[in-house]
Structure formats: structure tokens, C-alpha cells
Amino acid sequence: MATSDECCSVQLIDGDGSFNDTGIESFIKEVKLHECGLSYAVVSIMGPQSSGKSTLLNNLFYTNFREMDAFKGRSQTTKGIWMAKCAGIEPCTIVMDLEGTDGRERGEDDTAFEKQSALFALAVSDIVLINMWCHDIGREQAANKPLLKTVFQVMMRLFSPRKTTLMFVIRDKTRTPLENLEPVLREDIQKIWDSVPKPQAHKETPLSEFFNVEVVALSSYEEKEEQFKEQVANLRQRFNHSIAPGGLAGDRRGVVPASGFSFSAQQIWKVIKENKDLDLPAHKVMVATVRCEEIANEKFTGFTANENWCLLEEAVQSGPVAGFGKKLNSILCTSLSEYDAEATYFDEGVRSAKRKQLEEKLLQLVQPAYLSMLGHLRSGTLEKFKEAFEEALNGGEGFSLAARNCTQSYMALFDERCTDANVELANWDCSKVRDKLCRDIDTHVASVRAAKLLELTSSYEAKLNEALAGPVEAFLDGANNETWPSIKKLLQRETVSAVSGLSSALSGFEMDAKDKEKMLTSLQDYARGVVEAKAREEAGRVLIRMKDRFSTLFSHDSDSMPRVWTGKEDIRAITKTARSASLKLLSVMAAIRLDDDVDNIENTLTSALVDTKSNAAVADKSITTFDPLASSSWEQVPPAKTLITPVQCKSLWRQFRAETEYSVTQAISAQEASRRNNNWMPPPWAIVALVVLGFNEFMTLLRNPLYLGVLFVGYLTVKALWVQLNISGEFQHGVLPGLLSISTKFLPTVMNLLTKLAEQGQSPATNNPQTNSGATAFKSFQNGSSSSNTSSSASSGVTASGNDIDYSSPPKED
């Protein structure tokens, strides 16, 4: 059995009307009222001072309100409003002990504590006990009359008041049975109700509309304690399960959830103190709003500190989290469920609105984590797509097919992972991130495609370059009538091969026919461009080529052996042939002939540069003729195909001739020298004349051993000179070193010989005229050789200094 020891009480409102908000908070916590939801009841007691209210409550609910000490006389003990929890009554029942009324009518002062506390009790209580002495029933001046009047008056100030149970507790009942007392009491109550001024809306409203009136009578606690306690125990039974349907509590329309009781009571008292009308429905909404908001804030704060959420948030910063959506959804749902559980008894409209706000706040809080998750999924999927795409391409899969397959499978993977990351509660739209991924994949595919196409075309271009550049150079080097047809054939063959190769390589790209055609045409153009560029490059070296060709033909015989000018060669013919070949090269190099167009470049060049008659005519200034090379373009050849213009040809030819002229001159000189060498013996008549006329000198020489020695030395000298000439092959260049060599080798010997001879002959020979004639002969040989050389070089018949050489007249022989 419950006892008053289990009870705790608190002064809710003190005698000055101050609300003890901290006291009530700790009281509610202590009695765990906030956990009760709507399952609680509030009972108040009001009545005259010292009418045994506290005594009744303590006996009825096992509370421990302070009671007056009977031996100290009757004086006020309860100040303000006290609150305690009834012990042993289900559901949780809170009882309020109000300060007793003083038994006097205090006029219409609405600010009086008596009225305020009565209104407060009516606003928050389900059952209001009105304590009254039995002897006051039916009395005109009864002490409870002003109290009832007050109750009914303040009740009118409640908008939509709840239907409260008014239980009249008759104390110190007499022998008069309750059955007789009750009608009298009800009549009194009705009279008071009727006398209370009512607003228009409630003029005709019966008392029963607002109150359930109950009447109980108790024996005197002081005189018949046993009976009193027995009756109280019976009464106590009625307070058990008072809120059940048909129970003692009223309709409980205005009941606020237990967690909002403290705030609600505080606000009601505040309104009452401000002497304002109390709109209970509005108050209920207000309490619901405040409490729901408080609960929502608590849940939000709790969520931010939730360990699971903190771990999840941290994990998603560094990478994707498997089962992200489910995990987050579960944490969110837990918070919302807690909110629902706590806010469930508050006004539904308010509760839902606040729940929505809480949900929005929570989703707003977690959305960045979700976006991070999507970001990871997007970047991860893109990276994996890149790898898979590269692998597929390396595996030989067609480009477009690989791109399509990889895109499909990785977009499906992304969708799957997005579903995993989806927070059911939020059901956020991830289409923007999906679109971004699509765009990223498309961009990557496009860039790889461009790179692959470039790689392909570059490889075919490189192949073409390799296949064309070298052969074209070789063809142009050996320029002849077949050069351009051969180049054309080569170009066609290589182009067809490259185009077909590229075409089949492009099949995997599933290209638009137009684009493919464009690429193939571009490759064809490239091939042609290679040939043209090579031709232009070679045209830039045409002079060297011409000189090479000239040199090859001029300096080599038909067996490609270096030519030795013996004097029997026809230098004119050889020169002409070599120059014709060079001119041929010039004509071949003058224009690109990859099309079937015919031109007359060769004829023009031949007639303008080689043809003897034409040249003679041009040389003859008196005859005015049209120069076919005085033009910057060829007839029938478009400028784009021109490699060397007519004017350039003319200039090149002039330069070519000037630069090859020296070779011809050298050849002629060599030929002259060769001829001279072959005809060194004087004519027979000269020999006969020499013998006849020089017989005496000859004999003198033979008779004198000194002369003979001088002659011998002279012979040796001449012989050495001759040998030297033959070795050098060039008279002008070889004579000086020959002489030096001779003088170095033979002069000491000669001098030694002469010294010995002089010694032997004791110097008669130094004054001998024959000796002088021998020296003269030596000198004359030297001069003769010299003059012979001079005349040989002067008599070549070729003017080396001139650029224009007339090859129509043969070089003059000496």
C-alpha cells in the first residue's frame, strides 16, 4: 500500500503569485510526469480556509501537504498553490492544494489571488474538489457561496472550456442523509450559476454543459476519524483510472501532453496574471508549438552528436561508403521516431509541421554528405570507365562499340550505386550528377576518339611519307621522260593502299560517311602534298643536280670510268650531251606533272637555251625576237604546279653554264697538254738542220769530256723535268715543284761533278767558250720550256673569264 512517504510536494505558485518554474521542472522529473504522455490526471481542491483540505488530500492521496496543528488554533497554513503526486493511484495523478478562500466576498477584483488561483485550477485540472462544511448547505450566507460564484465567473473567461468535474466534498456530515442534502446543494449551485453574469453566447447554456457535478459527504475527521478514513478510502477508489471512459475526470479536451504540462501551467498562470482571457484551444496549440519545437531541437542536437552519424560523415569525406543510404536513413528515422514518440500527444497539425521542419533540417544537415557520396561515385565510375574503355580498345574492340558498351555498363553501375546511396527519407534526385557523369564520359570518349583518329591519320601519313619521299627524290634525281609517269604511278599505288588501310581502320569508329570521306580525301591530299613538297625541295636543289649530272656525263665515259683527256675526245659533243641531259633535268623539275595535262616546257627550254640558231638570233641584238623564257609562268601549267618559272630557268641555266665552264676549260687544257706531250719530237727537217748546222758543236761536245758531262747533266735535268710533268699532269701546277725537286736532288751532284772536273782539268774549262754555249743551251731549254708553257696556256682558244661561251665554234688548237 502506498504511503505519504512516497510522495513529494512542491510549491507551484507562492503567496505572491510567482510561478516556481524550476521547482516544477524538478518535480516533474522526479515524479516522471514527462513520460506519461496523456495518461495523467490533475486534481485540485479549493475551499474555505482551514476547512480540512490538506487533511483530506493527505488521507485521500497519501500526500504530505502541511496541515494545521489542531492545538495551535485555526489559521491559514497553505499559501499559494502546492502540488504533489498522488501515491498509489493509476495513472499518474497530480494534486494541487490551493490557498483557502477567506470566506468573505471580495467584490469584483479580478486580480485577487483567490480568483486567479480558481481560474488556474479550472484551466489545468480534470477534477476540482470543492471543500465545504455540511452546515453551509442551504445557508444564504454560506462560506462557499462566494467561492462558487468566483468559479463560475472565471469559467466564463475560458474560451472553449474543458468540461471539468466539480466534486463537492461535504465535510462533517450530519445525520441528515446525503440523499436529502444533495438536492439542496444542487439547488444552491444552480442558483449561483443563474446569478452569475454570462456572455451572450452562454446566456442559456446549462451548468451541465461545463461541469460534471458530483457530491460526496464525509464524516468529521476530528470526531469520527474511523468513519472518515473509511469513507475517504472508498472515495479514493473513484480516483483510480479516473481518465478512463466513464471515469471521474472530465472530457479532457484541453489536456496537454505531460511533457508540456510544466510549460502549459506556466503560460496559463502568466495569462491569468496579466488578466487576459484564456483561450484554451489556442493555448494548447501554443504549448504544442513550443514543446514540439523543443523536442525537434533536442532531436536535431542529438542527431548532430550521434556517433553513427559522425562516423558516417567522416567516412564519406575520404571515400564512398557501402550502404550509405540505408545507414543514413536508419539514423534519420531513429531521430524522427524519437520525435514522434515524444510529440505524439501534441496537436497533430503542430506536431506534423514541426516534424516536417525537423526532417528538413536533418536532411539539410546530411545533404552535403550525400553529395560527397555522389561525387565519389561519379569520379570513381568515371575512372573505372576510363580503365575499362582503354582495356577494351587495347583488346581490339571497335571504338564505337567499346564506347557504347562501356558507357552502358558503367552508367548502369553508377545507377546501382546511386540506389545504394539513396536516402529513402529524402529521395534526392541524382539526375544532375548522372548527367554530369554522362557528359564527362562523352567528353572523354570524344577526346580519346580525336586522339585515336589523329594517331591513325598520323601513322598513315608517316607511312605515305616514307613510301613516297625517298622514291620521289630518286625519280627526280634521275629525271627523264618517265619520271613523272613513274611518280604518278607510285603516288596512286601508295595512296590507294593507304586509303584502303585507313578506311578499314575507321570502320570501328562508325563514322558519318561525310566525315569519313573527308578524312580519306585529306589523306589523299596529304600524299599528293608529300610528292609536291618533295618536288619543291628537289627543285630548290636543281642547280646542284644539274651540275652533278653534267659532271657525271662530262667527266666519265660510257663505262662510267673517269675520263682521261687524251686529245682524241670530242669535247664539244661531250659538253653538248652533258648539257642536254642537265637541261632535261631542268625541264623535268620545272613543273609538277601529276595530272594528265601536257605541257611544252622541255621544247621551250631546248629552243630557248640550247638551240644554236635561236641562241645566235638572241645573241644578235639587231634581230628582235620574242624570248619564251621572259615570263613568270609556263603556258598550260597552272602556277600551283610550277616549280621553277621560265625566268628562274633562264637564270639557273646561265648560272649553270658559268659554273660548268671551268670544267670544260680544264678539259680543253688537259687535252692540249696531252697532245703536246705526245708530239715532243721536233720535225725531221729540224733534226737534219740541227745535225748539219750543229755538227761542229756536236763534235766539240763529244771531244771535250767537260762538255760531255754538262750535256749529260742537261739530259738528266730535262728527263727529270719530263717525268715530273707527266706525274703532275698539269704543267702550270707541276713545273715549279719539279724544278725545285730537280734542283734539290741534282744540283748538289752537278756541283760536285763540276768541282771534280774543274779540279781534274785545273780550271781551263771555266773560260772555255764551249762551256758558255752549254750553259746557254741549258738556259735556252729552260726558256723554251717556259715559253712553250706560256703559249700552251694562251693558245687554248677559250676565254675562261667570260660566262657566255659560244660552243658553236670549236676550241682553237695551238
Ligand SMILES: Nc1nc2c(ncn2[C@@H]2O[C@H](COP(=O)(O)OP(=O)(O)OP(=O)(O)O)[C@@H](O)[C@H]2O)c(=O)[nH]1
Ligand atoms: N471539524 C473538523 N475539523 C477538521 C476536519 N479535518 C480536519 N480538521 C481540522 O481542521 C484544521 C485545519 O485543517 P487543515 O487540513 O490544515 O485545513 P486547511 O483547509 O488545509 O487549512 P488552510 O490550508 O489553512 O486553508 C485542523 O485542525 C484539522 O484538525 C474535519 O473533517 N472536521
